[in-house]
Amino acid sequence: MSVTPQRHRTRGRLLIAGVTALAAAASVAAALPAGAHGDDRGHGHGHGQGRTVDVQLLSFNDLHGNLEPPSGSSGTVTEEGNAEPVKAGGVEYLATHLRTARKGNKYSVTAAAGDMIGGSPMLSGLFHDEPTIEALNGLDLDVSSVGNHEFDEGRAELARMQNGGCHPKEGCYEEGKVFEGADFPYLAANVTDEKTGKPILKPYTVWKKGGVKIGFIGVTLEGTPDVVTAEGVKGLKFHDEIETINKYAKELDRQGVKSIVALVHEGGEPASPNYNYNCDSPAAGDGISGPITDIAKGVTSKVDAMVTGHTHEAYVCTIPDPSGKPRLVTSASSFGKVYTDTTLTYDRRTKDIVRTSVESANHVVSRDVGVAGDMHDLIKRWGTLAAPIANRPVGYISGKIDGRGAKTLETPLGDLIADAQLAYAKTLDPGTDLALMNSGGIRGDLAFDASGGEGDGVVTYGEAFTVQPFGNTVNLADLKGSQLITALQQQVSGSNEASPRILQISEGLTYTLDMTKTGAARVVVDSIRLNGQPIDPAATYRVAMNQFLAGGGDGYTELGKGANVLVGGDDLKALEDYLKANSSASAPLAPPKADRITIVK
Template sequence: MPATPQRRRGVSRLTIGATVLAACVGAAVAGSALPAGAETGHHGHGGRTVDVQLLSFNDFHGNLEPPQGSSGTVEEIQPDGTKKAVPAGGVEYLAQSLRTARKGHPYSVTAAAGDLVGASPLLSGLFHDEPTVEAMNKLGLDVTSVGNHEFDEGRAELTRLQNGGCHPKDGCYEDGRTFGGADFPYLAANVTDEKTGKPLLRPYTVWKHKGVKIGFIGVTLEGTPDVVTAEGVKGLKFHDEVETINKYAKVLDKQGVKAIVALIHEGGLPASTSYNYNCDSPGAGDGISGPITEIAKHVTPRVDALVTGHTHQAYACTIPDPSGRPRTVTSAASYGKLYTDTTLTYDRRTRDIVRTRVTAPGAVNHVVDRTQPKAADMTALISRWNKLAAPVAGRPVGHIAADIAGRGAGAPESPLGDVIADAQLEATKASDKGGAQLALMNPGGIRSDLAYAASGSEGDGVVTYGEAFTVQPFTNMTNVVDLTGAQLLTALQQQVSGPNETSPKVLQVSGGLTYTLDLTKKGADRVVKDTVKLNGAALDPAKTYRVAMNEFLAGGGDGFAAFKDGRNKYVGPSDLDAFTAYLTAHSSKEQPLTPPKADRITVVK
């Protein structure tokens, strides 16, 4: 039978408004702790050391219901070496998994590494992610760092998610019910007010239980302004992750808090896509690469474990700290499909974590499988919000003949990316609607696949507004700008050079734009210049083209600085409106939309 709700920790509401912060930031630095309820009724052990269970996850992105298509599976290595896709995720199962994992562990703390909200499916996104915060409260989350997506709607909205209150424009969603905010602290140690220099939110907090103290420092990636709209980070400054963590680790150490965990919304790329890959096994390669590896190598040895995110990858690895001692670095993929269980051995005498050696199963990723019972309170929460969303979510907007792969395509160009680019071109190509000649779409803005199988009662092949929203949740406005052929070529080169060289961000292109991407080369040379053509004609460096894209790209997001030079901007419909209008115009029950071939970009490997 479904588990009864996990006990809440009696956490009192945290006040993090700008006015209160100005008065209290000194106190936060002097000593920040989870409120009294963090000390639960767990029974401790009398020995010198005690094992503390750290449960963690990251990049939930409001996925209360099980994610669709490939977004809702994890890759698992089987005993015979083959790989299997395992369905996973959904907050009903995540809550059940965490509650089951806590049994028999008198010292247990649950933490997250950012992007709990933002880019969310309609069930959460329609209500500005209030449902997700409510779910996190119920499943017993103790603390989280902010991620870049916590800034999607700006600082005021992030503060509201922490403190509670009705949305300033949409109001309260239910009569007699006011949103209470997060029962857990959002930590943002490296985010400060541009004018005052004071932290936007708490930089750290301390979890306490029966004499055991563990400090948590939370940071997001320093490059957050590069992956969020300018309006979302207006008036804020984002600082170096390592310098910030090391700064507050010293503060905690001076307070006598020797056991420290860093929650970092920045991640790496594992050598294998399988969640149960042993990246520390002999001959396994480098384990993980990417930004988190350099961060881990330079974060002070005072920090005992790194819980990471952002890249949506799964890994439970060790990377030596600056003193040469192994230290766990973990990430639990995304969308609540995995959770990490890390054992921290706390020495009561030294008040620190024992790290003479770190070996499996010190940190292990576990699948949030869908064969277990559902958490009844989460089922009720989903049902309540679904009733409120139903009039909007269930409206049919199109029909498809088969799955159209987007985020899970596993290739530089995706069929769904082509559909979205075509939709934005169609919405803006008329002379009185921008006069676009081509459209470009950033791959990170495609948040899911379109699944043929029905997720509700709408029937197979029917695309509902809710499903379209899950694919395009940002509702960025489409922009059309003038770019010369030379500027457009530079933008294409920026996909695979500069900040995007190690992890390319290949733009999805509308029909008529073709070129060759040679991945055997390096940097900008990967874009073969003489193959770039529009409607069969070679790109003219001196000619001006009208190019459609979302406002995030037009502002230079994702490292595309060339787009900021666009001129004569026209603002068209939102990307979501363009997408749904295209689906409606180009499909019917009798003639559903077939997946494009995704052959506009020729890839050489």
Template sequence: MPATSQPHPHRRRRTTRLLAAAAGLATVGALAAALPSTASADDHRGGHRPSRYQDVQLLSFNDLHGNLEPPAGSSGRVTHVHEDGTTETIDAGGIEYLATHLREARKGNKYSITAAGGDMVGASPLISGLFHDEPTIEALNKLDLDVTAVGNHEFDEGARELARLQYGGCHPTDGCYTDKRFKGADFPYLAANVLDEKTKKPILKPYWVWKKNGVKVGFIGVTLEGTPDIVSAEGVKGLVFKDEVETINKYAKLLQRQGVKSIVALVHEGGFPASSAYNYDCDSPGAGDGISGPIVDIAKNVTPQVDALVTGHTHAAYVCTINDPSGKPRMVTSAASFGRLYTDTTLTYDRWTGDIARTAVKSANHVVTRDVPKAPDMTELISKWNTLAAPIGNRAIGHISADIGNSGTESPLGDLIADAQLAYGKELDPETDLALMNPGGIRAPLTYAAKAGEGDGVVTYAEGFTVQPFANTVNLQDFTGEQLIQVLKEQVSGANTASPKILQISSGLTYTLDLTKTGADRVLADSVRLNGAPIDPSAVYRVATNSFLAGGGDGFPTLGQGTNDLVGADDLTALEKYLTTNSSATNPIAPPKADRITVVS
């Protein structure tokens, strides 16, 4: 529905912040010229005129994915690199700690804005996902989030559900979860490049302007144009996703005509820094191209009228400058994911021009450490929703002997899930031969360490839900051997050429991936075996996948061409059945060896 037909979602009118942001930012680039004092524009008492330059603090984060509780395992850690090149791992994340860090950061900053780069919800742990992410919206309201872009995961349940998260109302089928009607987001979701197919208008507001004492900063929000390729067809039904650059440039011109010359783009698309350390300096001497990926081309082509880009989607951490079309450096940031980091950026606003003095922009990522006091209001919120979720979430569904991770070309957890879907597929049809699982559908590791209410090695339903939160069904389809080999080649070709998506495979399927080659040739067709026998191009194989892959998602068009479809229960049911059948307290499941794909590099 067009934004113009809805009431303005930003219900609050904040004139001052009780809590605002801190010093200690790392300067990116030297000042081109000495700037006058940035005395507060509130200093009108005694006839003082406001300073020409006013520092505006921009706090930002992205890809929270409903992680209200501290994320587990590697999903809850960040890497810090020291000056001598050594690294350390820091536990990070959790909305109770994020709230404390942001509130502390805002102190002393009367001009402070908090913005996000999309995927605030979707693929969420049970505490949020079970309640269609109402708990996360409630937490973000308490966090005083000012504005966010939509991300691809905001469309997991379709545009109508996204509109409900924005404007409020009880869930159309589940109803109200508490005795209070869900009021929706106090902050605007921006969806400038997401149009209603019929009206050709944005489904939500395309931009929003923050104002205070004459200072105006405009925000334009977009998600990646390729959202339909990574979201179920039902989730994007009736929507059109436009080019990110063209859309941002269009609305930047519109804001300029309205007298808003300081502009920030919130872009749910990202890049890949040369280092995984959150404090890696993209702009350090000798770093060369410190960042790669889609955001680089976007940043190079977005109009110079935009002063900074807050990005996301790739779950990477970076603070980089990328030259705009005029050759002028411009700040581009991302704060990893799951609330583990936040970015603190200083935008120096020139009251004479109404624009940002870009030579004075400075920014840095900060860790959401867990050594600070928990925010009491967030603790109360988590307790409330956990109480409602406990009867479902605390049920034990299996036992493991050690952490089962979800990282790497082939991950132990990916193998486990593929084996679970193969076993479930054989229940539906004994002729099922193999299973394929997309890595993006695996959202967290399984951790051995006990949580409250369980023992070491116990896997609860809540943990399983965190791993597979999408409620995709397990689908069986027939493919020829030739098609199966083509599917494997599509991991590293076509839409996946630049960023390969390596499918996780069930026991019995093996092949070699040669990274010294390029494109589809990286999959050695002659190496593909099933239970030791070469794949016969003319034979028919029964393959289990989730419904997202069965629709050709994640750049696998051949998987959308299967025949003889049979639709089963959801993928979490398949995982639960496998864990329950194959593990016990005395005989837990060990992590698979992840040796089904031979990688040559």
């Protein structure tokens, strides 16, 4: 049976325009003086009796349209003390876990920290993520901040995700059914129209039930234009996260909303990748680094908790606010593999959160539970529409080709995609010298094992789509050798120094990356060779790259300065054509060795 969510359902709560963030909070009682809240408050334990009431906050982030269980290493999580990965994720299981967690909690609110859509597998991406919005409605999501990937298809398409309506070019996908849009508000407090200066979506909302009021403020990273195509953010301005949150927290406070959660699509890097790592050891926030730490330290103490995302990491930390008080900062990995369950104790007298009583933990979306029937039906319905396209074979491989799941800076799949783009570019201009591919644009692996009835080693269109879902064009541009050197240095310097973004390179280009050094010095310039010859700083090279890189994305500003630009065709078609030309059932393509960059550690 198919599920069509009803619009404007209240589910016993009211969402009022004004805030965005659903918080996550960690246990911080030990960090504050004992007795900070007295027994006279009469703890209500979620039943609305007495001075305080427990509000359950369920949160997740970076779903990226992964409705079906993600495959390979993208679909596993690890636990402290257990080296064996656990298979996790899949909206059928996420729904079951969330619904089970809500049982017995009269006050429960569910929030997300952005990138619910964008970079999605074919089941959702083929239909411009309408299936994911429908699934989120079915999950009873109450609010989400926007993430950078919500802007992949531009402002107008984001508005359609919120308000509904059929796709302007492709129309409605099911006869007699019009896409209804999100039941929940998308919040974009720090994204404004360049001309009017006004937020393009609601900056915040207030969740209300039984006299309890919690405000949510939603922001995405200020650097969104650096990680999205120029067309996707055209006409928009992205503002500082701290200043924006503080501005709207003050506004909420003036309205009498004292309990505030910030939904921030920016994150950190915990010292351990395990979902339940204690990042408060030896002291609060000591086990986490990255942009979210500075943001958390700068956001006003009026905000009681922060739900974050973007880095695809799992953590539950307490980072001191500007007044020195511990404050919960959480993130729930990615792809629906983990969710965070936070207890926020609300004081009816002060209308604020009692931070000494805040508790939080991440939980695995394990696949050892029953599937949610409505989500199963949703996947089946959209899968039936996608099947004629998704199951078409496009190539053959002799083994798994790791991309997103690779643990190395250069990946086999990155090499394959760069080679495919170089081969395609040579059909447009035989003089093309090399191709570059951004690692962040590779969204999965090419699995060897059959996912359906196609057989082992068969690459289907659906699998190729999952790897490259963005619909970028392959562009050509002239770059001086000096510019190419600078671009390689930008991988490991400037905004990319703390977390290097390594370009995947086509066959013939080689160099050494010395990670024992810092910044641009990591690129050993004398080692850069093209087909065995040193790069000539004064020579001109014809370079193929997708439109994102050609626009200077991911901090590669030098790539955006290319001359004689030629806009080519679809990058996924380039990959498909390469697989068809270089593989067959009797002669499958072997995984590239990923040995073009020599890494010194």
